[in-house]
Amino acid sequence: MTVSSYFLPRSLPEALEILQRHGPDLLVMAGGTVAMPLINEGLSMPGAVMGLRRAGLDRIERTDGALRIGATATLTQLLDQDAIPVLREAARTTGSWAIRNMATVGGNLFTPPPGGDVAVALLALDASVILAGPTGERALPLADFFTGFLTNQLAPDELLVELRVPMTSDPAAWVKFGRKHANTPAVVTVAARLRWSGDKIADARIALGAVGPHPIRARQAEQRLVGTRLGPDAIAAAAAVATEDCEPFTDAIATDWYRRRMVAIFVGRVLEQLAPRAEPEGR
């Protein structure tokens, strides 16, 4: 923890300027919930750190058919918005209260699995990331942002400044399954959003967390749903094929075997939440 410089820019231009000046060795930190534990124990010893807590990137606002979430908006702020309920659920099931007051939505994209739950919901919502660099901003679908375990499309001279989520009235659902009821790493996280055309599904998004190197889409499962009425057979088929969409790992929480098994269970449970209310038939 021999940090020699700690920068606290008060604006995005100032932050970008500091980043250009110090280059890729600068550790960029938002809420600090991932970086600080490593620094505190001497496991990470950056020479220079830039904290974004005061850079003015924490607004959440609804404009142009999108919810624009500043990268350093906290999970508590996400919990307090009511434009997109599934994001509230995602925030509510992440970390503890004090952690949610610190952890940021942008930072969640840089949290190694099984963390990074909020990004799973964002993925199902077709969110885009806005990256700012020396030559301006660019937008990228979140689905294209992740490239591997803790790797992504962010250039060394860029900052993640915003998450942009298209406003939608599509029904969406969220389940995080951990070993405890709160403040727990995920065994698996599932977010789903369905677009209906009449009584059939026109388009589907299913995103999975904690079962791959980063939040991933269950694309085969999504395809399996399109054109169905989301009956029990369609749900079962999508749940089964979702296990082929993931690349689960073993950690202290669960084995890859168990995670894969739970992908099927919880994809099924999430879709059941979204299924049309059938007439009671004593199921």
Place this chain on the structure above:
Amino acid sequence: MARLRGTGMAVVNYPTGMNLGGDPSQALVHATTSGSFVVTLSATDLGQGLRTVIGQIAAETLGVEYGEVMVDTADTDTGPHDMGTFASRATHRVGNAVIAAAVEARQALLDVAAEELEAPVDELELDGHGNLMVRGVPARSLKVADVAALAQFKYGRTIAGRGSFMKPRSPVDPETGAMDPDSTEAHACTIAEVEVDTETGEVTVLSMKSAYEVGRQVNPALVQGQIVGGAWMAMSHTLYETTAPYYPAPDHGPKDFSEYLMPGSLEQPEIESVVLEIPSSNGPYGVKGVGEMTANSPIPAIVNAIYHATGVRIDELPVTPEKVLRGLDARKAGVS
């Protein structure tokens, strides 16, 4: 999805004190000028409330108010030797030592009072509230505080006592294992109820109901604290905790409270208990040790409840959802 419920039971006994003895505890007690008493120890309070119960035992034996006893622990320059706080030994061992010290201090107090009251010392009694008197003659009484001051300034005496307790060290016969491994034994019986999700293997403990027999409760609220906290720890050991999640493989050892799983504030089974008091022959006021044992009987009770809910026998801790699920799979496949 099915949720299956089951109930299981288990009983335990638990020995009090370092098993082979040879573990002394010592205590000193002295009066201040104002008639308060200081108990000096080197035993440690881990949070179980040792200072409090030792203060109660000292007050009881001295015959003064609890609030007049201060427990000073722990500093090796002032506190006499104590083996340490472990093995459910502290209340039993230190308590016995404190009683011995308090009896001696009480005698010194009564000797001064006898002289002052010009009464035979064996006719004096303490009322437990800071007064001593000639038995049956309330008019001939003194406040303990006044006796303490008289001892200091009129008679030039100390009101003090030394106490020690040690169960002598006993050997083990290496061939037969013949030994004397306990001072006394406390007992518990727990009935646990669980619910098991057959799709995920998740186990929810719904309730843990226990009977405890702990000799004498010095402080029932603190005994309850051990019972409730111990039941929680037992549930935690049963379902969650390990530093080597895939033991004996050494990999994936947790490094933080996120990976080291323990139930939290939302995993709250119903906990109910009844406490029997059948005084032990050798504990202070009949005490037996209750600190450690409260985490014991709930563990097999929960595991047995899982079996009665599902038909799956898990003989390996912790009982993770994966183990339950694999057990359910095996039953379904007709293996077992």
Place this chain on the structure above:
Amino acid sequence: MSAHLNVVGQSVARSDGIGHVTGRTQYTTDRTFPGMLHLKMARSPLHHARIKGIDLSEAERVPGFVRALTAKDVPHNRYTILGLIGVEPEEEFVLAEDRVRFKGEAIVAIVAETEEAAFEAVSKVRLDLEELPAVFDVEEALKPGAPIVTHWGNNTFMYEGHPCRRVRLGDVERAFGQADHIIEGVYNTSPIEHAPTETTGCIAVPEANGRYAVYTNTQALYFSLDNTAIILQVPGNRLHFIGGTVGGGFGGKVDVIVEPIATLAAMKTNRPVKFSYSRSEEMQVSSTRSAWRIYLKDGVTSDGRLIARKVTSYADSGAYSRQTPYALTKHAANAAGPYNIPNVSIDAYCVFTNRPPTSAMRGFGITMASFALEVQMDKIAERVGVDPWTIRFLNAYRNGDMKPHRKLAEDATLIETMQAAATLVGHDLPDEFKAMTSAPRAGSHVEGR
């Protein structure tokens, strides 16, 4: 002892309560001292390795580095806490000498002006290690050809010539022959961390008179003082241990692991030195509850009487003894459970493996035996065809019964405890069990005494 009690039996308020709810209670590391140095440990990254070299040159150049301590700096470099009560042999090292036997074993203590400098210097200690084969399973460790963890040639603690603590009563093999049912089980448990919210730690402070005050959260002040005096080869009167307030122990703070090296560092620097475990050290390096493997074989009559119990237990001690050999003795004394069984054979092995040493924890030697025994009792009940209450009432021990370790039972109240539990949960017991008591049986060893 006393018909009327004034305060024993009352739920008086805790005398330390106001301190706790106001945060004024002073725990060990709530203290700071002018000029205090920080000690951090360079540890083995391997489970088992030969130490070929230690290069401190880079670490010494870190700004704020004060000094490093290695094995040769420790006057009596043996950490054998139970040596105080005569347990042998001496084996663990305060700082590793030629070999490390578990991942996380301490090799070099770094003392620095700040925690940051200490961390940085630790990261720059260069260890030249030759990896050795490691063993992690208690039964693998006992097989011929297994990597040997100890320095005495096998992987068990020796109890007066035996590789296990033995208890023998009656003749189990003969009784198995007479039993109607033989029920066998094997039970496994995992190592468990004490996880106190306050990590293990101390601050050693030179006093003006040539003594050292050691503020510590040990569970046993004199145990820690006496062991520190032995390791540092100083008279006990040079040491002054201050503690008594502990942020959770559960047995983990009976180890004397931080005080000797912190005190040595204070002696070598003549400055206060703080050594407090990080949470990950507490989780990964500090002692745990042992993992156990327990084999049970029971002989039972058709009417549910346990007539023989054979117990073979293996406790995974990790790389060194600490308190675990003693746990096996306590285990062996209690491993037949609270039952009256005429024929018992217990072999309890303390086995060494290449994992962090294990030590005392709440329920020392017994918690995991209770797990095995009480799950086994359910299996017996099922085999015999009686309910779980019945099997326990039928076999419950009573005062005057001969326990496997040949001490007659006293203060037995299992029967009364089960009766109270049945009432609590509304379980209606048969009259026979309602009437039962723990009073000595007719013809028992204490009858008519």
Place this chain on the structure above:
Amino acid sequence: MASTIVTFEFGEREVEVMVRPMTTLQIVLREQLGATATKDGCRQGGCGSCIVLVDGEPVMSCLLPVEDIAGRRVTTLETITPAEGLHPIQQAFLDSYAFQCGYCTPGMVMTSKALLDHHPDPSGDDIGEALAGNVCRCTGYRPIIRAIGVAAEALRESDGEQPR
């Protein structure tokens, strides 16, 4: 490694500290201000024993560079303890035996304070959710949950005339 000066409100008073870069609020409170009610249990944001309130919201002070909260108001167990007597939450913890070793207690009380400021009449689930970031190894949480219920009632009865 230039030190910087940071000013913030510590309860009712303004304090000024000189720190090396990225010194955490936890370290500043404990080592510079002597405010050791804020505990040091993990420095990983995992145990909650260092929870303090910044502008009324609970945060893990071990993860917070003090520079980040310049000018803001920090509330700790010291600042809510009245000069005489106890805050109703403290009293409820004492009366409910809601601690054993006491090491988690400051974080528990601060989380409770924030909870009751936001939700004067919390449900059992509200309490459970609020405490999900506070580790207690001794009590099993039940006495703590009970204490918060007792405190909530006491605070409602006193109609908010308690120290904030």
